[in-house]
Amino acid sequence: MPAVKRNSARRDLHRKRIAKDEPACHICGKPIDYSLPHLDPWSFVVDHVKPLAKGGTDTLDNKKAAHRECNSKKRARLVAPIVKRSGSLD
């Protein structure tokens, strides 16, 4: 599907644009080691400041650098009410 390809290209572009200045994590405020492998808990991920699920947009001004760990904690908080209702994420 061409639309998926376009979105993925934009995501890569945004990721590169955000990583270029090597900003600190916008969630905890601590620096990010941009050389860490991408599965490391303290590696760089792009976080949607206002989550897409809450009406946030997939645009550069809604995206900031975060640690993978901080991003997943933020996500856990967001999905917590859903988990409580259904008992599972699956």
Ligand SMILES: [Zn+2]
């Ligand atoms: Zn952080």
